[in-house]
Amino acid sequence: MxxxxxxxxxxxxxxxxxxxxxxxxxxxxxxxxxxxxxxxxxxxxxxxxxxxxxxxxxxxxxxxxxxxxxxxxxxxxxxxxxxxxxxxxxxxxxxxxxxxxxxxxxxxxxxxxxxxxxxxxxxxxxxxxxxxxxxxxxxxxxxxxxxxxxDKAMPFPQASIIGCAVVTGCGAVFNAAKVAPGQSVVVFGCGGVGLNAIQAAKLAGATRIIGVDIQQAKLDLATKFGATDVIDSSAANPVDAVRAATGGAGVDHAFVMIGVPAVAESAMAVLGFGGTAYLIGGMSPGAELKLLPSPMDSALLPLQQGVRGLWLGSSNFYHDIPLYVDLYMRGMLNLDDxxxxxxxxxxxxxxxxxxxxxxxxxxxxxxxxxx
Ligand SMILES: [Zn+2]
Ligand SMILES: [Zn+2]
Structure with missing residues (x-):
């Protein structure tokens, strides 16, 4: 073969x-x-x-x-x-x-x-x-x-991406962040995994969902998948723009799909009270992250913020893969686009x-x- x-x-x-x-x-x-x-x-x-x-x-x-x-x-x-x-x-x-x-x-x-x-x-x-x-x-x-x-009615291309992009993006929202109705979310990187995080956040009832990317085509998709705001980070400072979009408060959950330390640092800088940044995109060996500018001076301690690594959406895939197939078959998860x-x-x-x-x-x- x-x-x-x-x-x-x-x-x-x-x-x-x-x-x-x-x-x-x-x-x-x-x-x-x-x-x-x-x-x-x-x-x-x-x-x-x-x-x-x-x-x-x-x-x-x-x-x-x-x-x-x-x-x-x-x-x-x-x-x-x-x-x-x-x-x-x-x-x-x-x-x-x-x-x-x-x-x-x-x-x-x-x-x-x-x-x-x-x-x-x-x-x-x-x-x-x-x-x-x-x-x-x-x-x-x-x-x-x-x-x-x-389910044998599930088309193969849509089924295949459940194995990584969907379990990683949706799982981050459902299993790890446990996004609740009314919360705010930012997703850095609106590719296959990021778009799943966006649509999962919408399903979970997040009312402010911000997509950040440098490609207009991906930002258009982010809007289609449920983003309420999109930010072109090649044109605007994403930290300022996310702060502005949340009235200065910052977000409850920041998902980092891009394995670049500067992006992770932007995610930490847009967290609101009790917010968490989830690091999902793989970083190169030896990459270093700065807690801005130090754990004590930054908001992490007084504002009780967190930074957490995730792997495959913290999934129990025996449970989650059939769930995502079911959500697709019911028209609740957009895998076609x-x-x-x-x-x-x-x-x-x-x-x-x-x-x-x-x-x-x-x-x-x-x-x-x-x-
Ligand atoms: Zn993968
Ligand atoms: Zn084992």
């Missing part, structure tokens, strides 16, 4: 013939039907982020189950599935509490070293799968703990260029049904 392989840091995706091992144990063979282009994959491809290469990236996957290993119990052949970019062992205390992000043994889902062959290889040897997935490919071999079966374009696997390099510069929310690779 074909896959887009990342051979080394800074190299373009290479379309190559690769081979998948048959499923063993609790592994599931998924025919990938849609695979979203998340910004995190291109960050890994360009900067490495400590990830071993060569590797098949891609962690927003929807597809159809073609085969299952002998020990699989939760997933059946023919199921439509969405994959999650977490590897919960399912047995440690954190997993049993539903805190899948905190699993103490995520490596339990990988093939152990004694396995006869690696899951994925090509002529040059074994290929890694980011987070145990490897979605930039026609097929993927994934542990059943990382899969959720969904998040899928800006569908592309072919071989167009992946060009599509990532567009993601960086072209104001699209999400490009999704689609694959025709094999049979």
């Amino acid at each position: 074909r896959a887009a392989v990342t051979r080394g840091i800074g190299q373009a995706f290479e379309i190559a013939d690769v081979t998948l091992s048959p499923p063993e144990g609790r592994e599931v063979l998924v025919e990938v039907r849609a695979s979203g282009l998340c910004h995190s994959d291109i960050t890994v491809a360009q900067k490495g982020m400590g990830v071993p290469m060569p590797i098949v990236l891609g962690h927003e996957i929807a597809g159809v189950v073609k085969a299952v290993g002998p020990l699989v119990t939760r997933i059946k052949i023919g199921d439509h599935v969405v994959a999650a970019a977490l590897q919960p062992c399912g047995q440690c205390p954190a997993c049993l509490r539903g805190n899948l992000n905190a699993c103490s043994n995520p490596g339990a889902l990988d093939r152990d070293a004694s396995a006869s062959e690696c899951r994925l290889h090509d002529d040059c040897g074994c290929l890694g799968q980011l987070q145990g997935l490897g979605g930039f490919a026609e097929q993927a071999l994934i542990h059943e703990n990382q899969l959720v079966s969904i 998040l899928v800006s374009q569908t592309i072919k696997l071989e167009d992946i390099n060009e599509a990532y260029e567009t993601l960086e510069h072209g104001g699209v929310a999400r490009s999704v690779i689609t694959f025709p049904a094999a049979d």
